[in-house]
Amino acid sequence: MGTGETVVSFPLPMPFRPSAFLSATLLASSVAGCTPPAVADPFDDTGELIALSGGDAGAALACHTCHGVNGMGDGALVPRIAGLDAGYIIRQLGFYADGQRSHAQMSWSAGRLDLDERAAVAAYYAKMPTVLPPDVSSLGGQCAPPAIAALYQLGSAERGLTSCASCHGEDGSGVGAGNPPLVGQPAPYLAKQLRDWREGKRYGDALGVMHAAATRLSEDEINPLADYIARDPGHSGRPRFPEECR
Structure with a gap:
């Protein structure tokens, strides 16, 4: 080197180690894949749980509070839904939700259920046995006019x-x-x-x-x-x- 020349030095590259690179890549992939799955709402799992809990409508408006645990209604103004066709029940829930049938509690409850939840509840009640009382008529078994x-x-x-x-x-x-x-x-x-x-x-x-x-x-x-x-x-x-x- 001549006098007055500037000496520039470059760092030597580190040796490439494939095993270390692969380990780092796999670690990053495994960390990215560790995101826990979304936890499903337990009250959306079955029609029974929705019927007994009320789902998003709340426990006070759960199906069983009016229709009974056996789905047979109250013998007065609340109908039996046990044993009805599931498609029919889904359709009626839709009517309540969109105003074609008017009832404060039913409209609120139906409106808080999505289609899958309505289908689950409908299937639950459709499978229920119909247990008729000895006489559901105020005529006491007499012949109608x-x-x-x-x-x-x-x-x-x-x-x-x-x-x-x-x-x-x-x-x-x-x-x-x-x-x-x-x-x-x-x-x-x-x-x-x-x-x-x-x-x-x-x-x-x-x-x-x-x-x-x-x-x-x-x-x-x-x-x-x-x-x-x-x-x-x-x-x-x-x-x-x-x-x-x-």
Whole structure:
């Protein structure tokens, strides 16, 4: 080197060690993969838990507080939901949530459930057995007036009244998944629903069949018809046709 020259030195590179590089890469990957999975809400797991806890709607509005642990209602204005078709229950929950059926508690509860939760609750109640009381009629097993029984079984052609039996069955057990069974529903509840259909307070029936039928009923016919519908032939001797009562 000549006098006055600047000497520049460079650090020697560290030897490349593949094993150390691989270890560091694997460590970073393992740390990134250690994020714990999201913990599912235990009250969303089953329809039973939602029914008993109320889910996001709260325990005070849990299904069982009104419909009972067995899903059979209160015998008055709360219907039985045990044994109903799951699709039918889901549809009714949707109607409550979007206002086609109006009920303060049901609208709030249904609105707090998402579709999966509604499906879980519906499946839970659909599998429940229907346990009918010895006599669900205020008539105590007596025969209904023939004219009322005929309205249910035959309707009235001159009044343009479709028979109840054509959709709900001669014995009230329902025809198809979309037409619910009526046997075992409390007579007061059925009477209120008929009035709600008639007065346009309830919607959601296919082609407006229930609204049309209810508007053709007189006020004097609603309570006796509801009582007739509520009775079950296996428990209260309800006749399949009025001849049995004559």
